C-alpha cells in the first residue's frame with residue numbers, strides 16, 4: 202500500500218473502527234484532480250456504521266484534521282476527498298521508479314509459488330491458427346506478469362500431437378504422401394493429406410478402419426507408425442518454433458498430449474476403482490449429469506484415449522511435478538465445457554488442487570477485411586500475418602525516419618508488436634477484430650503507438666544528455682499534464698497485479714495506452730529542456746520515469762521497446 206493511502210485509511214480507521222486494509226480497497230482517484238488526490242466513497246461504510254454515506258462523509262471531513270501527508274479532508278456528497286502533500290507524492294512515485302527501474306511494478310509476493318501456464322498449444326500437422334496466436338499472446342503476457350510478481354511461472358506447450366487424427370494422417374501419407382512436398386512445405390502437405398483423407402473417406406468407408414488400425418498401432422508403439430508420427434511432429438515443431446522465435450517466446454516444456462500417454466492406463470484404473478467411470482455404448486465415460494454436464498468421455502469403444510483423458514493425466518502429472526499454486530489454461534472460450542468436465546472429474550477423483558486449475562478463455566479473433574484469407578481458404582497462415590505487418594511497418598518507417606540505421610530490426614520489433622498488442626487489448630473474452638488499417642497506426646490504441654512514444658521519450662533524454670538525476674525539486678512539477686503522468690505511473694504496480702490476478706493482460710494494455718497518451722500530451726504542451734535548469738531536471742526525471750514504465754509495460758505485454766524508430 203502506498204504511504205499516502207496507508208495514512209489516510211489509518212486516520213479514517215481510527216474514527217470508524219474498520220480495518221485500514223478494508224478501507225484501502227475502496228480508495229479511488231477523484232474524477233477531477235481539482236477535488237484532491239484520493240477519494241473514499243462512504244457507501245461501503247454505511248452498513249457498518251448504520252448512517253447514510255453523506256452523513257458519514259461530512260462527519261469524517263469535520264473530524265480529520267490536516268497532519269502528516271494529509272492537507273485536507275473534504276466531503277463531496279457521499280465521498281470523502283483528500284488532498285495530500287503533492288510534492289511528497291511526486292517524489293514517492295518518481296524516486297520509486299528511479300530506484301527500481303526495470304523492477305518497478307514487480308514484487309516478491311509470489312515467492313516460492315509456482316504458476317503453470319498452459320498456452321499456445323497448436324496441433325501438429327495443422328497450421329498455427331489465428332486463435333493460437335491469441336492464446337500465445339495472452340499466455341505469454343500472463344507468464345511474464347506472474348514472473349515479475351515473484352512467482353515461478355512454468356510455461357507448457359500442450360501440443361496437440363496425439364489422437365485418432367494421426368492414424369488418418371499416417372494412412373493418408375502411406376497412400377498419397379510425397380517426400381518432396383513434405384520437405385518443401387511440411388504443414389501445407391500434411392494439411393492437404395488430411396483434407397484429402399476426409400474427402401476420399403466419404404466414398405470409401407474402409408479408409409476410416411485403416412486409420413483406426415494405424416492409430417492403434419501407434420498407441421501400441423509400432424515402429425513404422427511411430428517413425429512417421431515422429432517425423433510429422435518434428436517437422437511441425439520446427440515450423441512452430443520459427444513463429445515463437447519471431448515473437449521472442451519460449452516454453453519451459455514442450456509436453457504435448459503424447460507425453461502423458463503412458464499415464465493414461467493408470468488414470469483409467471483409478472477412475473474404475475473409484476466407481477466413477479462406467480460403460481456407455483461400449484465407451485467408457487464419467488457421468489456428470491449431477492453437475493449439469495454431458496458425460497466426460499474417457500475411452501472410445503476401441504479403447505483409444507481422448508483429449509479429456511490426456512488432459513486429466515496431464516493435470517495429475519503436473520501437480521505431482523510442480524505442486525502449483527495455480528494452473529492456467531489459456532484456451533478459447535469454445536472449450537469451456539471441456540475444462541469444466543476435466544476439472545470436475547479431477548475433483549471427483551479427490552484432488553483438492555482441482556480448484557487451483559483455471560480455464561482462462563478468450564473470444565475469437567476476426568479479420569475485418571477478408572484480405573488475409575489465404576490460399577487455404579479460411580485458415581490464415583501466421584507467417585503471412587507477421588510478414589505483412591513487418592512489411593507495412595517498414596514502409597511507414599522509411600517514410601517517417603529514412604535515416605534509421607537499424608531499420609530492419611525495428612520493423613520486425615514493431616510489426617510483431619503490433620500483432621501482439623492487437624491480440625491483447627480489450628477484455629479477452631470479447632471478440633477481437635483485426636483491422637490492418639488500425640493495428641499499425643502510430644497514433645491509435647496500438648502497439649506501435651506505445652513503442653513510438655517510448656522511442657520519443659528516449660530521444661528527449663538523448664537530447665537532454667545528462668542522464669536522470671534524483672536530486673530534483675519535486676515541487677516544480679505543478680502542471681496538470683505532469684500530474685496526469687505521475688498518477689498513471691503511481692498506479693502501474695497495482696495495474697500489474699490486477700492484470701495478473703484477473704488474467705487480463707488487456708487491463709495493462711489499456712493502462713499503457715493511457716500512459717502513452719498522457720506522456721504525449723505532456724511533451725507536446727511543455728518544453729522538457731529549457732532555460733530553467735531546475736525545471737528541466739525535474740521534467741527529465743519525469744520523462745525518464747515514463748520511459749521506464751512504458752518499457753516495463755511493453756515487456757509484460759511481450760513486446761520489445763526499441764530506443765529509436
Ligand code: ARG
Pocket residue numbers: 319321322323324359360361512530532
Ligand atoms: N491443442 C488444442 C487446440 O488447438 C489446445 C490445447 C489446450 N491445452 C490443453 N491442456 N487442453 O485446440
